[in-house]
Amino acid sequence: MATKTISLVVQPRGKPIRNLPKELEISSNASSEELHNVLSAASGCSVHRMRITKGSDHSVVPKSKNTTVGDIGLLNSSVIYVKDLGPQIAWRTVFIIEYLGPLLIPALFLFPLRPLLYFRFDKPLPTPSDIQLLVCGLLTLHFLKREYETIFVHRFSSATMPARNIVKNSAHYWVLAGFNIAYWVFRPDSAAASANPNVALVYAGLALFVFGEIANLNAHYILRNLRRPGTTERGIPSGFGFSAVTCPNYFFEILAWLGIFLVSQLNWSVLLFVFVGGLQMWSWAWKKEKRYRKEFGDKYKKKRSVIFPGLA
Template structure:
């Protein structure tokens, strides 16, 4: 069948395009056909819609009732970057900033001092968290969308580089929390309780990520209902455990910077959880009705 591709940008010289494609073709095949005629627009840059409905990869054109002679709208999403690369860039910032502030205290704060036990434990907790995130990005996660607009990498990285990197490191490792200071003193029971809760939440978060990974065969965008640890209570237990991770850091450090990062992160994760929860319930008619979005028994 023959399909016309119209650009939503009125000043495009490459469109409209006329594409000849089999009647049983998939959206992926159509994107490849467009790419062959307009090589600037590789598939990840393309957003195709019919009557404002997005044509999702992995589905056939028939599923969207597209027939011979129909017109499809095209939008250029701009230069793209892989989600895996974005995540690696995001988490790399704190991995660099925290050792700088922890080990070069005389250069940054203008004086030598001994770190308190709280500062040392907090340092290893935070470093372990972000190293874990890098390892998960490289070896665990399977992404439903391969790329995102390149310009978004700066916005996404700011959250981690500035809030959990520069800002958090500066305030946690400063001389006001040093050994012998009142602000840096913590009871041993509090330190080790926070460290224990942190470790449990980290392992739990990793386990939920493995469950999600195993739902999607390599190279596919398959979506299934997740079950098991955490998922029997909420749609996004990974976000819930991530919140517990940072709550333990907040209680340990008593740092306003840590609470700020948690507040911003929790708000974003909760919005994502609500969106995913609604998507699950819309896509799967047998989705468990007793699950909450992110916080067990609450929301």
């Protein structure tokens, strides 16, 4: 079959893009990724900053090697809109920054900043209890694992996000998992400061934490292996936990945090973080379930529970 060249009408959406061509000739057999690259080269706008949508229905044109211009439904004289999304930051960098705060804050609050934070308490301040040291260690281990996964395990479906969102994205972890938990758990009058903690809570919490972290890491490796390096293609996940819920990685994550909650002697600040994070993960999990159903059709076994087996 002869290759057909089509002419697309190109219009900016939002602020003007310097050197953006008004028309573009491209093969109907060209990939949508090539369309992005050609427009990027012509306009000088980074391919990561551009969002291309169809004029007919305003749907986003994917940047895919396996989808052609013709597959998308673009014909001769079709209109496409190009939007400059502004400065971008790599998702890997985003996660490294997000987790860096709660990785460092607990030790800072427990040691060098302790006299400044708890200046209203009688001096000299008592030394941190064994339970406070243990909670600090668990928090550090958790976020070291997160940083490891970000650098060596995760493969991202999107390369970048708007740089202006970094503060908003980081606030959840820096504020709720960092400042909030560290301040309240490490107070000299918190339950975790007691010399006689509830030992049953400590051992049960440690068991939950260890199981949750190992199972969560395993789930992340399963998800990693569904996507070939350098691609955004996905497969149907299977393995430990995936037959029961859509996102067992979220379930195991919550178990690990409930373990920290128990070890902290039921400190409300940890439970607050678990509750807020759990709501967000529940929303993400339902979106992923809907995407799996749409993307894989009858090949995918629908789940009624997306995080908690038998519940939600």
